[in-house]
Amino acid sequence: VELFAELNYGAPTVDQLPLTRWKEMLYRATRYQDGNMLAYHSDPFGYMPLREAICNYLIRSRSVNCTPDRVAIFSGAQGALDLMGRLLIDNGDAVALENPGFPGARRSMLTHGAEIIPIPVDGQGMIVEHLESINQRVKLVYVTPSHHDPTGVVLSLPRRIALLDWAARTDSFIFEDDYDSEYRYGDKPMPSLQGLDEHDCTIYLSTFWKVLYPVVRIGFIVLPRRMVRLVGRAKALIERDFPLLEQKALADFIEEGHLERHIKRTRVFYAKRRAALVQAVTKQFGKRIYISPVTAGMHLLVRFGEEFEEEQVLTAARTAEVSLVSTSHHYVVNSRQREYLMGFAHLPEESIHETVQKFAANLGL
Ligand SMILES: Cc1ncc(COP(=O)(O)O)c(C=O)c1O
Structure with a gap:
């Protein structure tokens, strides 16, 4: 289960997929x-x-x-x-x-x-x-x-x-x-x-x-x-x-x-989700968390301070339905403690604040 979760981590969100157009292409192909x-x-x-x-x-x-x-x-x-x-x-x-x-x-x-x-x-x-x-x-x-x-x-x-x-x-x-x-x-x-x-x-x-x-x-x-x-x-x-x-x-x-049209459209969509997540995380965690400034992809790279243990952070995220994985698998040597990837593709803007608030509350904040 863990490997599966890791493999599907960072997938695009289903409601943004160009399903109608794809159906049309498939129908034509048949x-x-x-x-x-x-x-x-x-x-x-x-x-x-x-x-x-x-x-x-x-x-x-x-x-x-x-x-x-x-x-x-x-x-x-x-x-x-x-x-x-x-x-x-x-x-x-x-x-x-x-x-x-x-x-x-x-x-x-x-x-x-x-x-x-x-x-x-x-x-x-x-x-x-x-x-x-x-x-x-x-x-x-x-x-x-x-x-x-x-x-x-x-x-x-x-x-x-x-x-x-x-x-x-x-x-x-x-x-x-x-x-x-x-x-x-x-x-x-x-x-x-x-x-x-x-x-x-x-x-x-x-x-x-x-x-x-x-x-x-x-x-x-x-x-x-x-x-x-x-x-x-x-x-x-x-x-x-x-x-x-x-x-x-x-x-x-x-x-x-x-x-190319799909990429262009979803780029705008995901940029908004990313910005909303950065805002919510900054509001809830302030200086307790470092957020990488790189604006790309479908996850934020974040680092927590020493006050939070890894198991505690992962459990808090899971129960708040925040998509969070440790980066430890990415390292051969010198892995960074308390470094995580936080996915934003699947987080609707309207509920991001509430979700992150729940995550923070699970950590006692
Ligand atoms: C850098 C990189 N390359 C390739 C892949 C996987 O591509 P595919 O699922 O088509 O095998 C991933 C998936 O996470 C990835 O992170």
Whole structure:
């Protein structure tokens, strides 16, 4: 149950999903009148019109350097991480990743026998200089440059350049996970790291989970050119195909501009919820709590003072129906005590104050 809660943490709120439009796309896909669809041949990288739609979207919105033949569809980011881990990591290979960082990536790399090298993070993202001081070969660096998981900070441009330079010099791969790049409320999302790569060493990964879960369950990678053939062969050993209707509906959804309109609309919606939660938490907790100023994603990163024990805080949140998880799973080393993620996607503005008040009252405030 705990793992499940952790996995579904930060999902979009169901009442904001574009269900009517999605139904329309699905209905159209079921009519099978489209000649392209009838002529469909199995392709382990997925339905070509969807790969074209994703490719165009990534060029437009994320400045990814992309062609449809380099796009491979998966049922989520996790499956893509797994396949790339299987292909790139041999037992004992060093893999560098952010500390704190996405536990799903770390656990996946560990299952392939990786030796994990944690790299610290500050207000400008992964401290890339640390890579220079590692005195063994690092085969792969996993990084979340557009929205660091869990702090939300953006990897600065000088560090992006330094990271790409390091990867080219050391002949390493970069795994860029662009998860949650869509939701930034103050500053504009920074273009992808992959778009700056001139050495064909970045594997770009993203998922529709943050935007469309559970309506759409699709993720994808954009491969370096030199890996396309190898990954194509490997993926064919795992799955030759997957559900065509969903792929066809999603291709139309993207091509007709519904995805970008949905993101634009929900960005405004979630920004309001975030602001309301910040206001409520500040009012109830004042100086007893630190709230990270990063305005992005669907959770606030908060730190409580020493007067509150972890179990006490988690129980108080649960009974007040505040979505709160500890960040301890995100750390390999030096985990921060009393640091939590507080979700706001599911908190209606009109009841946020009442909910947070209940949470504070449960803590005796
Ligand atoms: C950084 C990051 N990447 C990927 C994912 C998961 O993507 P998917 O559910 O499509 O496997 C998550 C989910 O929490 C995440 O935090």
